[in-house]
Amino acid sequence: MGLFTNDKRPCVICGGGTPRLFYTEVEGNALCSTCADRISMESELRQNLTMEDLYKYLAWRDENDALKAAFTVTKEYKFGWLAGALEIDEEHGLWRLTSECGGIIFQFENIAAFYISEDNVLICTGSKDKYERYDSGVREQVLSLQGQVQLARALAMRDDRDDNNRELRLEKPFENFILTLELKDHPYWHKAEVKLSAPSFGGDNDIQYYMRTYNETVAKLDEIADVLTHYCFPAVTEGTAGTVQQAAAPVDVATEIKKFKELLDMGAITQQEFDQKKQQLLKM
Ligand SMILES: [Zn+2]
Numbered sequence: 187m188g189l190f191t192n193d194k195r196p197c198v199i200c201g202g203g204t205p206r207l208f209y210t211e212v213e214g215n216a217l218c219s220t221c222a223d224r225i226s227m228e229s230e231l232r233q234n235l236t237m238e239d240l241y242k243y244l245a246w247r248d249e250n251d252a253l254k255a256a257f258t259v260t261k262e263y264k265f266g267w268l269a270g271a272l273e274i275d276e277e278h279g280l281w282r283l284t285s286e287c288g289g290i291i292f293q294f295e296n297i298a299a300f301y302i303s304e305d306n307v308l309i310c311t312g313s314k315d316k317y318e319r320y321d322s323g324v325r326e327q328v329l330s331l332q333g334q335v336q337l338a339r340a341l342a343m344r345d346d347r348d349d350n351n352r353e354l355r356l357e358k359p360f361e362n363f364i365l366t367l368e369l370k371d372h373p374y375w376h377k378a379e380v381k382l383s384a385p386s387f388g389g390d391n392d393i394q395y396y397m398r399t400y401n402e403t404v405a406k407l408d409e410i411a412d413v414l415t416h417y418c419f420p421a422v423t424e425g426t427a428g429t430v431q432q433a434a435a436p437v438d439v440a441t442e443i444k445k446f447k448e449l450l451d452m453g454a455i456t457q458q459e460f461d462q463k464k465q466q467l468l469k470m
Contacts, residue, residue, distance in 0.1 A: 226288025227374035298370040
């Protein structure tokens with residue numbers, strides 16, 4: 187097929203033309219892009235794929251594709267343009283992430299556990315043994331920035347500048363929400379993961395906007411956690427749902443030490459107490 191096709195090496199699966207450059211290979215055999223695009227598995231498996239594995243996979247994939255005909259989305263959670271969506275078929279006990287794992291359809295039974303985190307700070311987890319939520323402290327952290335914004339605005343006004351608080355650039359407390367689905371009893375995937383961009387403050391350090399967006403996303407993730415727990419771990423739903431635990435946020439050692447140094451300087455704690463606390467923090 188035309189100039190950009192490696193006609194001399196037909197696709198080992200369908201016999202179609204393969205790309206002249208950068209075509210996919212399995213044990214030295216070329217694949218066309220259509221066949222190559224159907225391969226969706228952990229990269230480790232993909233790297234060591236033999237032709238025998240590939241035929242087995244393609245048969246499995248045909249079965250999985252057949253599920254699409256029955257797949258009826260009853261709940262859909264959109265994550266944005268790049269991250270796609272989580273689609274759930276409650277009736278058939280199926281789900282898929284539209285932008286991850288090649289759109290493969292999974293079963294609720296494939297989920298061993300789920301984790302929702304803000305970067306590396308866990309805010310929610312569910313498995314057959316537990317369903318827990320944690321307060322990451324982001325709301326508190328963001329609200330505490332209000333003073334900085336007000337001060338910057340006041341200074342800008344005093345200096346009669348019209349660039350508002352441009353010099354102040356509030357840093358996002360975290361980059362991404364991450365939904366991780368730990369899988370079991372699946373031949374090709376042991377984990378499915380999707381990243382959602384965390385909100386930002388925008389050019390004008392809009393804290394209300396941040397909080398609104400943050401709360402909306404957390405509410406959506408909470409709903410996902412509830413739905414997954416309900417269908418995947420019905421035994422733990424009762425009693426534990428919605429329990430918010432103590433923050434699991436990692437400690438910023440330098441900031442903590444500074445805080446205690448201030449307390450020491452104020453005379454609120456003794457040198458000995460300070461040394462003790464410092465030792466503890468440095469060991470973390
Ligand atoms: Zn092909």
